[in-house]
Amino acid sequence: MHRFFLPPGTLSSGAQVALDAYAHQLHSVLRLQAGAPLVLLDGSGLEYAATLTDVSAKRAGALVGAARPCPTEPRLQITLYICSLKGEKFAWVLQKCTELGVVRFVPVVSRRSIVRPAAALDAKADRWHAVIREAAEQSHRAVLPALSPALDFDEAIAHAQGLRLLPWEGAASESGVARTPQLTAVEALSLLVGPEGGLADVEAAAAQAAGWQIVALGPRILRAETAAIAGVAALLALAGDMGM
Ligand code: SAM
Numbered sequence: 001m002h003r004f005f006l007p008p009g010t011l012s013s014g015a016q017v018a019l020d021a022y023a024h025q026l027h028s029v030l031r032l033q034a035g036a037p038l039v040l041l042d043g044s045g046l047e048y049a050a051t052l053t054d055v056s057a058k059r060a061g062a063l064v065g066a067a068r069p070c071p072t073e074p075r076l077q078i079t080l081y082i083c084s085l086k087g088e089k090f091a092w093v094l095q096k097c098t099e100l101g102v103v104r105f106v107p108v109v110s111r112r113s114i115v116r117p118a119a120a121l122d123a124k125a126d127r128w129h130a131v132i133r134e135a136a137e138q139s140h141r142a143v144l145p146a147l148s149p150a151l152d153f154d155e156a157i158a159h160a161q162g163l164r165l166l167p168w169e170g171a172a173s174e175s176g177v178a179r180t181p182q183l184t185a186v187e188a189l190s191l192l193v194g195p196e197g198g199l200a201d202v203e204a205a206a207a208q209a210a211g212w213q214i215v216a217l218g219p220r221i222l223r224a225e226t227a228a229i230a231g232v233a234a235l236l237a238l239a240g241d242m243g244m
Helices: 020-029 089-100 118-122 125-138 153-159 201-209 224-238
Strands: 003-005 016-018 037-041 046-055 060-069 077-083 104-109 163-167 188-193 213-215
Touching: 003 125, 020 046, 020 060, 037 060, 077 089, 077 224, 089 104, 089 125, 089 224, 104 118, 104 153, 153 201, 163 201, 163 224, 188 224, 201 213
Parallel strands: 003 037, 077 104, 077 188, 163 188, 163 213
Antiparallel strands: 016 060, 037 046, 046 060
16 A cells, blocks of 8 residues: 655544645556545654545645554664765665665765765755655655755764764774674664775774774675665664564
8 A cells, every 4th residue: 555754743533634745646656546545654653544535636635544553663773874975876875774774864975975065965855855755655664764964074973972883894804893782772873884985094083083883794895885784784683673
């Protein structure tokens, strides 16, 4: 059944809601007609059964029905600080890590980031919000992951709080690298993944000085987009979220 996110606080059982923002998709892409069942969400953690009451190319509305829990959110709240990536790779990371369960994305411009400055990343926010929303609807997320304004690296490492993990490809061979701490009791953490060209040594050192723990993702060199997805999946598995 088709799922759609609405702004926070929009939904209550018995309410009639406007779906004009989705009219084209409902009418011309999905070709749904009045009476079609839908699932609506507004980030409350609940999902609502709904019935399409009217639909045209520009207007649509639905009657909101019963609410029910949507138990798909991970207990471990991961904020992914992701250095800018070329082409469609960044959008691909947003899509995959939304499916996996990341709750917040923070674009980062590091020394070796090819896509820069931060304003160039923020200019892509509308497109990236759409990628996140579509992935959240497809993966039956209960809430929409947030997309923060882009930060420069030094701002990013100061911005994060709590448990902060920095995967570094040299870590696997280095002694003294923190093994990922026990996560079953951790509620939230930040993960920062470098760009295609990696992080400069001075950046890794600054992050460590700011309290970030260097961690390994195995002895193989992963592409940045692979490292983001593998890192998020590994952390959720270690936290028991994957049911493995
Ligand atoms: N220095 C790499 C190279 O030689 O190709 C480039 C960096 S890698 C493509 C991009 C990012 O992925 C790194 O900054 C790091 O955050 C992460 N990464 C890749 N492989 C990793 C590994 N085995 N362990 C930890 N992090 C890794």
